[in-house]
Amino acid sequence: MKIVFAGTPDFAVPSLRAAAAGGEVVAVYTQPDRPAGRGRGLAASPVKQEALRLGIPVRQPETLKGQAAQDELRALQPDLMVVVAYGLILPRKVLAIPRHGCWNVHASLLPRWRGAAPIQRAIEAGDAETGVCLMQMEAGLDTGPVLLSASIRIGAEETGGRLHDRLAELGAQVLADGLQRLREGTLPPARPQPEAGVTYAHKLDKAEAKLDWSLPAEVLARKVRAFNPWPVAEAQVAGERLRIHEAVALPAAFVSDHGRVAAAGKHGIDIACGEGALRLLRVQREGGKAISAADYLNARRDLPVAE
Missing domain, CATH: 3.40.50.170 (Formyl transferase, N-terminal domain)
Incomplete structure (x- = not known):
């Protein structure tokens, strides 16, 4: 044949x-x-x-x-x-x-x-x-x-x-x-x-990678996983654009407005969403490499970190 x-x-x-x-x-x-x-x-x-x-x-x-x-x-x-x-x-x-x-x-x-x-x-x-x-x-x-x-x-x-x-x-x-x-x-x-x-x-588009914090955390967590390794999810976090390589959804209902940092510590950075919160576990700064959320927090002293 x-x-x-x-x-x-x-x-x-x-x-x-x-x-x-x-x-x-x-x-x-x-x-x-x-x-x-x-x-x-x-x-x-x-x-x-x-x-x-x-x-x-x-x-x-x-x-x-x-x-x-x-x-x-x-x-x-x-x-x-x-x-x-x-x-x-x-x-x-x-x-x-x-x-x-x-x-x-x-x-x-x-x-x-x-x-x-x-x-x-x-x-x-x-x-x-x-x-x-x-x-x-x-x-x-x-x-x-x-x-x-x-x-x-x-x-x-x-x-x-x-x-x-x-x-x-x-x-x-x-x-x-x-x-x-x-x-x-x-x-x-x-x-x-x-x-x-x-x-x-439909074909993936880089524009889809931008996360909308008004959406439920579970939806955003799926996007983060789906778009890894390309185009990699990205979002504004405490005034800085980050690429998000790994994250998990939390069911907790935070009082904060969506898009705000609700908590940050060695376990990750929790961002309030339309429903629940997204815990960022691995992120990447502009021009940098992917690092753990804990390492990122070491460089962002302006963010309140819970022990």
């Missing part, structure tokens, strides 16, 4: 390894090298780096909409194309090239959280579980029928980064299972997604 793999970020790397385990990946498609770092030099995507390590040919077209790019893909005579967070739209003509079509590894339990940021949106919404779907791709946005799926619980302290890593590994396992079943001829028929329960995970 000839497999073409298409992916770009870290999330796709475990799936690339799973697809390549049988020596069947004939080419890897990934986005063109982009400027990165302080020097803004061109950097290869994580998928490109892994493909080169595995000795697999890499292709980096700007788009797959052109005839030349489609002819190049067709010349590979792929039996299957596996797409994992590629970042480019696959036209209908591309979807029809592989003998078995195109599969997508998507980090949610479809039809919930179609779209760009399913991992973070699941945490932000307070979902108790999420998972991975192996989907047969079609022209719509994550609308294709599901071949296989697997679910996991979302931990009470789970961040976007931790859940990302767990789902990346789970996605590789589901993909490996699907490929094995395809080889054996035991792959179950794809299940159309139900019309009920559709939600969209």
Whole structure:
């Protein structure tokens, strides 16, 4: 079986390894090298780096909409194309090239959280579980029928980064299972997604990172976890803008107006919210690195600290 793999970020790397385990990946498609770092030099995507390590040919077209790019893909005579967070739209003509079509590894339990940021949106919404779907791709946005799926619980302290890593590994396992079943001829028929329960995970925006203290503390705590490691929640705390890397919600009802420091001590900095309070545990000052709230308080002598 000839497999073409298409992916770009870290999330796709475990799936690339799973697809390549049988020596069947004939080419890897990934986005063109982009400027990165302080020097803004061109950097290869994580998928490109892994493909080169595995000795697999890499292709980096700007788009797959052109005839030349489609002819190049067709010349590979792929039996299957596996797409994992590629970042480019696959036209209908591309979807029809592989003998078995195109599969997508998507980090949610479809039809919930179609779209760009399913991992973070699941945490932000307070979902108790999420998972991975192996989907047969079609022209719509994550609308294709599901071949296989697997679910996991979302931990009470789970961040976007931790859940990302767990789902990346789970996605590789589901993909490996699907490929094995395809080889054996035991792959179950794809299940159309139900019309009920559709939600969209819109792309993350830096503007969302600004916390609104009038919201309930539980809502803000979920945002802090969802937006770690990017874009990282931020807020005004006692007149200073801080990035907030870790926080927990407290049910206590403070008399203070929301946004005020209700208490501060070695356990953290408690900010009154619309409901309850948010205890800041790890913060980052402008131009600094992430530090514990206790270390931050050592530098903010103007804040009253309880022993």
